[in-house]
Amino acid sequence: MYQIGDSIECFGIGVVLRSENPAFQVGDHLHGSHPFQEYFVLQQTDSLIKIHNEYHLPWSVFVGIAGLSGKTAYFGWKEHSRAKKGEVAFVTSGAGAVGSFVIQLAKRDGMRVIASAGSDDKVEFLKELGADVAFNYKTTKTSEILAKEGPINVYWDNVGGETLEAALHAAAKHARFIECGMISTYDGSSQSISNLISIIPKEISINGFVTTTLSPKYLETFEREVPALVASKELMYREVVTRGLENAEVAFDDFIKGALTGKSVVIVADE
Numbered sequence: 001m002y003q004i005g006d007s008i009e010c011f012g013i014g015v016v017l018r019s020e021n022p023a024f025q026v027g028d029h030l031h032g033s034h035p036f037q038e039y040f041v042l043q044q045t046d047s048l049i050k051i052h053n054e055y056h057l058p059w060s061v062f063v064g065i066a067g068l069s070g071k072t073a074y075f076g077w078k079e080h081s082r083a084k085k086g087e088v089a090f091v092t093s094g095a096g097a098v099g100s101f102v103i104q105l106a107k108r109d110g111m112r113v114i115a116s117a118g119s120d121d122k123v124e125f126l127k128e129l130g131a132d133v134a135f136n137y138k139t140t141k142t143s144e145i146l147a148k149e150g151p152i153n154v155y156w157d158n159v160g161g162e163t164l165e166a167a168l169h170a171a172a173k174h175a176r177f178i179e180c181g182m183i184s185t186y187d188g189s190s191q192s193i194s195n196l197i198s199i200i201p202k203e204i205s206i207n208g209f210v211t212t213t214l215s216p217k218y219l220e221t222f223e224r225e226v227p228a229l230v231a232s233k234e235l236m237y238r239e240v241v242t243r244g245l246e247n248a249e250v251a252f253d254d255f256i257k258g259a260l261t262g263k264s265v266v267i268v269a270d271e
């Protein structure tokens, strides 16, 4: 809960300017929950991870595909997809930071991928990522696409609401639903799903997850694999960079409105 005047917290990267903790040296780059501030003093450093960046990637990558967004996609997919070659996956908000990585994970596992996003430009990006079927859910009905291209074996849910309802309708027997987010309800919209009963005859598994809970199980493999795949360009990502703390509000607004493709990164200060 925030009080008026508090800084908004966000996953970010900071550089150590002064340290009284032997684990961290001046110049180290640390990933973890940071306030939107140019400078801050931290007493509690338990949750911070030092980034080694052995491939000399741009630091912004460590808030996107090699950071929390990437971990969300990777941990959730590895834990819950039970992906099988030739099966069908449906990924919503496919042009976002999480969804764009999920599409690539599903393709790497040999799946046929249906992906949706909210503009024609984003649909072009979904195709570049390897989606076999890509559509704009604002101009094409999700239920019609799924009826034609389904049934679906894995549903990666970033949005909830009526899209979740359509995915339940198009689910194959023993489908796996990975509940990552429900962005269509974050404005307080009510969530009523009329066909939950189909979970029973279709024997659907529905798993919600929290990225940090899965971290002990997958972090090491993630850190070994993902930066290397980004460096070799076997994994694609996009980001929209906003410079200056004073522009953070606009970046946040654009993110919520769906105006951005990929990860929204605010650079508060250059080194």
Ligand SMILES: NC(=O)c1ccc[n+]([C@@H]2O[C@H](COP(=O)([O-])OP(=O)(O)OC[C@H]3O[C@@H](n4cnc5c(N)ncnc54)[C@H](OP(=O)(O)O)[C@@H]3O)[C@@H](O)[C@H]2O)c1
Binding pocket: 068, 069, 072, 093, 094, 095, 096, 097, 098, 099, 116, 117, 118, 119, 122, 158, 159, 179, 180, 181, 182, 183, 184, 185, 209, 210, 211, 212, 255, 256, 257, 258, 259, 260, 262
């Ligand atoms: N479980 C976890 O631990 C965890 C951790 C991190 C993030 N998450 C969740 O993962 C999901 C993806 O995160 P992200 O950072 O990559 O964000 P994101 O998918 O880029 O989210 C922003 C996008 O959501 C879409 N959107 C906005 N309002 C929508 C609506 N009413 N219906 C459908 N789509 C809407 C817009 O894209 P379009 O133009 O395509 O509509 C917008 O560009 C989010 O739901 C987030 O909460 C979960």
